[in-house]
Amino acid sequence: MRRARAVSKREPTIALINIVFLMLVFFMVAGTLAQPIDRDLRLVRTADLEGRPPPDALVIRADGTMIYRGEPVTKAEDYMQGIGGTASPEIRLVPDRDLPASQLVRIARELRALGAGRVMIVTERGLD
Template structure:
C-alpha cells in the first residue's frame, strides 16, 4: 500500500509584509507630528508619568526664561493667553532639570491663578 502524502500548505507571507509596512509608515508619521523642543533643555527624570505629547507645552529653562513653540514668553499669563479654552483645562510645563523647584512651583501657581484648571509637569519618561 502506498501512503498518500499530504502537501503542507504554506502560510501566505504577503499579509504579514503588508502589516509590517503599515506599521513602519505609522511610526514614521507619528514621529514627525510632535513639535521639537529646544535643544539646550535637560529634562527631569521620573519613574512613572502619564504619557502625553508636549507639543503645546510651556518650556521653562534652567535660568527661568519661558518659551512656547520657540518664542520667548514673558509671564505664565502670556502663555495662557495664547491657548484656546480647551487647552487651558490641562496646561503642560516642560521644565529643565536644573530649574529650582521653588521657581517651578511658583510658575505652576501663577498658571492656576491665571485660569489653568490643571497643571501637568512633563518629564523625560513622559516623552518616550
Template sequence: MRRQPRRAEREPTVALINIVFLMLVFFLVAGQIAAPVEPDLRLVRVEGAENAPPGDVLVVHADGRLSHRGRPVASAAAHLAALPEIERQRVRLMPDRELPALRLVAIARELTRAGAGTVVIVSGTTAP
C-alpha cells in the same frame, strides 16, 4: 489498518513575528514624526512614571526663561491668555532638570491664578 500518528499542532509564530515587526516599524515612524524638543533642554528624570509624548507645552529653562514652540514667552499668565479656552483646561509644563523647584512651583501657581484648570508637569525618563 494502522493509525497515522497525530502531528503536534504548530503555533502561529510567524504571524506573531509579523505583528511585532509591524509594531516596531510603527513606533519608529511615529517617533520620527513627533516635533523635536528644544536642544538645550535637559528633562527631569522620574522613575516609574507614565510617559506622555511632548506636545504643545510651555518650556521652562534652567534660568527660568519661558518659551513655547521655540519662541520666548513673557510670563506664564501671558501664555495662558494667548491660548484658546479649551486648551486652558489642561496646561502642560516641561521644566529643565536644573530648574529650581521653587521656581517651578511659582510658575504653576501663576498659571492656576490666571485661570488654568489643571497644570501638568511633563518629564522625561531618558538617561543623561
C-alpha cells in the same frame, strides 16, 4: 516524707520570637518583592533619539525663561492669553532639570491662579 516535685524548666519564648522576627526581616530585605523583568527581553534604546517637548507644552529653561512653540514668553499671563479660548485648560510644563523647584512651583501656582484646570509636569522616565 514527701517526694519533691520535679521543677519543670520553661523554654523562653521571647528568644524564639526574636529569631523568627529577625528571619522575617532578613527575607524581606533579601527577597524580591516585585517580579523581575524577563531576562530575554530587550528594551527599546532611546538614548540616540532627539528629545522634543510636546508641541502644546510650555518649556521652562534653567534660568527661568519660558518658551511656547518656539517663541519666548515673558509672563504666565502672556502664555494663558496665547493658548486662549479653553476654559480650565490642561497645561503641560517641560522644566529643565536644573530649574529650581521653588521657581517651578511659583509658575505652576501662577498658571492655576490664571485659570488653568490641571498643571502637569512632563519628565523623563528611566528604567533602572
